[in-house]
Amino acid sequence: MNIGEVAERSGLPPKTIRYYEDIGLIRPQRSENGYRAFRETDLHKLAFLGRARTLGFSIDDCRTLLSLYEDEARESAQVKAIAEEHLTAIDEKIAQLRAMRGTLSNLVDACRGDHRPDCPILSDLSKKPA
Amino acid sequence: MNIGEVAERSGLPPKTIRYYEDIGLIRPQRSENGYRAFRETDLHKLAFLGRARTLGFSIDDCRTLLSLYEDEARESAQVKAIAEEHLTAIDEKIAQLRAMRGTLSNLVDACRGDHRPDCPILSDLSKKPA
DNA sequence: GATAGGGCTTCCAGTGGCTGGAAGCTCAAG
DNA sequence: CTTGAGCTTCCAGCCACTGGAAGCCCTATC
Secondary structure (H helix, E strand, O other), X not given: OOHHHHHHHHOOOHXXXXXXHHOOOOOOEEOOOOOEEOOHHHHHXXXXXXXXXXXXXXXXXXXXXXXXXXXXXXXXXXXXXXXXXXXXXXXXXXXXXXXXXXXXXXXXXXXXXXXXXXXXXXXXXXXXXX | OOHHHHHHHHOOOXXXXXXXXXXXXXXXXXXXXXXXXXXXXXXXXXXXXXXXXXXXXXXXXXXHHHHHHHOOOOOHHHHHHHHHHHHHHHHHHHHHHHHHHHHHHHHHHHOOOOOOOOOHHHHHHHOOOO
16 A cells, blocks of 8 residues: 555545654555555554544554554553543643633623723733732 | 843743743843843733733734733724634633543543453554544 | 852754655656 | 656744753852
8 A cells, every 4th residue: 555545544644654654653664666565554553543643642652552552461451551641631631721711711701892992801911910 | 130030020931031032022121241131011021921821822812912912002802802712712622622531531441451451442542433 | 369159141952743845756647 | 758646755844932052240258
């Protein structure tokens, strides 16, 4: 398979696939003409990576997950630990965003949004921290 | 004021303050010795920026907000529009994270996390997209 | 007056995870 | 034989900093 087909079937752009090779996540073979020659296993790995990325795992986590996936002697506890840590990080991000959202939403509600200059949003931003 | 004091009083690291000067958000004067010489207005601006950043506004938004703040002929509608757009973006991010969280949390719950290799998390990552 | 230290300066490079674009080779179709 | 799509590499840029090196400035102490 050439990169175009793999891109289509994995859902990842060619650029990303090349990048993943660059950083050593996959090692496709090469045809005589210099083109990357992907096997089914490469495609499978890329799909794995794509899915892990949509779940928000870092590239580093992906690397580890992929190696665990290929390691038949893995312990599911290793996988679970990574996932739990990631879950915690997600929760923290959500909490942070909700805090932002809360403040911002109050400010937006308080702002008339008309042609006059006075604006609670700017007032808040410019007020001294207590 | 030197940068150290401004850093402490604004809560921003010196590196960040220099960076903000670099990209033209502030224009502190200079002392004869070459040190940056900050006035109260600079400090005020930096505090404004710091607060806007913690609310998640992009640097570009911050630049606009700052110029609106200094523009006495502004209309609060301009400010509100920026804030509302940002609010929408935050909502999208939260939705995305919650989707991740939902899937991931199911997978984590389903994984025994023991010494055995079989793991629903890896199974899910490796399964073909429907 | 020498020295030690902390604070300040600039500049370069790296972070994460791609993405855009240029220059050039290969391949299939007409 | 030409055209165009697809592939190759490499370099640069995104965002918002951050780390580190090399070197100047200022104050305090001996």
